[in-house]
Amino acid sequence: MPVFDMIETVLVKKYWFRPEFRLRLVARTVYVALTMFVAITFPFFSELLSFFGGFAYAPTSYFLPCIMWLIIYKPRRFSLSWFTNWICIVIGVLLMVLSPIGGLRQIILKIKTYKFYQDYPGLSHN
Numbered sequence: 001m002p003v004f005d006m007i008e009t010v011l012v013k014k015y016w017f018r019p020e021f022r023l024r025l026v027a028r029t030v031y032v033a034l035t036m037f038v039a040i041t042f043p044f045f046s047e048l049l050s051f052f053g054g055f056a057y058a059p060t061s062y063f064l065p066c067i068m069w070l071i072i073y074k075p076r077r078f079s080l081s082w083f084t085n086w087i088c089i090v091i092g093v094l095l096m097v098l099s100p101i102g103g104l105r106q107i108i109l110k111i112k113t114y115k116f117y118q119d120y121p122g123l124s125h126n
Contacts, residue, residue: 003031004024004027004028004031007027007028007031008023008024008027011023011027043110043114044106044107044110044111044114047103047104047106047107047110048103048107049103050099050100050102050103050106051099051100051103051104051107052100052103053099053103054095054096054097054098054099054100054101054103055096055100058092058093058095058096058099059092059096061092062088062089062091062092062095062096063088063089063091063092063093063096064092066085066086066088066089066092067085067089069085070082070085070086
């Protein structure tokens, strides 16, 4: 949703489109179609997502909110909420480190045999 909001804001403010249902429908459909094209073009798209997701998704979803919560609410040390947040922080940091490593490894393994728009095994052209 933040990506759609950013696209619509740029279209309305910079290119003077009227903010209406048609703009949302067309902008979101074009964005999804372009994303789908990229995903189809690169068979290692899921590995790219894990590579970049480790840098962006893990911090913003797993451990930064927990760190902020600990700083703001200052729960008692060694309480259940304190332990729970620290467990989430440790898991989030591990995801942030391991996910890009695994994604990069898979990209390196797949790129050796990569060909644009190659036939996928199991698909027949009958």
